[in-house]
Amino acid sequence: QKEVEQNSGPLSVPEGAIASLNCTYSDRVSQSFFWYRQYSGKSPELIMSIYSNGDKEDGRFTAQLNKASQYVSLLIRDSQPSDSATYLCAVNPRNAGNNRKLIWGLGTSLAVNP
Amino acid sequence: NAGVTQTPKFQVLKTGQSMTLQCAQDMNHNSMYWYRQDPGMGLRLIYYSASEGTTDKGEVPNGYNVSRLNKREFSLRLESAAPSQTSVYFCASSEVTGNTEAFFGQGTRLTVV
Numbered sequence: 001q002k003e004v005e006q007n008s009g010p011l012s013v014p015e016g017a018i019a020s021l022n023c024t025y026s027d028r029v030s031q032s033f034f035w036y037r038q039y040s041g042k043s044p045e046l047i048m049s050i051y052s053n054g055d056k057e058d059g060r061f062t063a064q065l066n067k068a069s070q071y072v073s074l075l076i077r078d079s080q081p082s083d084s085a086t087y088l089c090a091v092n093p094r095n096a097g098n099n100r101k102l103i104w105g106l107g108t109s110l111a112v113n114p
Numbered sequence: 115n116a117g118v119t120q121t122p123k124f125q126v127l128k129t130g131q132s133m134t135l136q137c138a139q140d141m142n143h144n145s146m147y148w149y150r151q152d153p154g155m156g157l158r159l160i161y162y163s164a165s166e167g168t169t170d171k172g173e174v175p176n177g178y179n180v181s182r183l184n185k186r187e188f189s190l191r192l193e194s195a196a197p198s199q200t201s202v203y204f205c206a207s208s209e210v211t212g213n214t215e216a217f218f219g220q221g222t223r224l225t226v227v
């Protein structure tokens with residue numbers, strides 16, 4: 001089982017819809033969770049960080065964390081074609097010997113259709 | 115705001131050649147990282163430096179060496195390039211290791227022929 005799993009997609013949504021991206025992780029003691037956006041040929045760009053259970057909103061983006069179920073999600077409201085990218089989930093597992101390194105999912109490809 | 119700056123952006127090497135990828139950050143971050151990204155493999159950590167004066171291996175360190183020159187700069191060296199090292203390389207930095215947001219440079223696309 002991969003430590004951080006994401007559906008590779010592609011996830012296709014119409015413009016204006018809500019895009020829902022999900023990420024599950026295996027280490028129960030994980031402390032920090034991050035969502036990055038990566039456009040084709042570009043570097044990852046931080047969108048959101050979340051550390052506590054519940055929702056965190058920033059503009060059109062909402063991160064949701066459920067530590068009991070070991071998942072973190074990213075909702076994009078009013079999706080725009082410019083949101084078309086690969087979204088990477090990263091988790092800090094904080095277990096012994098690994099608390100210095102983020103664990104990355106492979107990413108979900110999102111396509112927003114005009 | 116420069117953030118994290120990597121050089122070069124593109125490089126073609128012949129098998130067996132050596133090169134150094136340079137990275138500098140101006141955010142006063144303690145931790146710096148080198149990743150490679152390959153299709154279907156995601157981001158894989160090569161080496162990281164939790165603070166000035168320390169370096170540690172990541173998932174895929176073989177064939178690479180690093181130097182944390184000072185707090186700002188973290189270089190990655192390929193001593194004898196191999197075709198398997200064809201990849202996109204990213205440098206990143208964060209305030210501390212793991213628990214805080216990491217910021218990435220623009221990447222180096224390396225081809226080894």
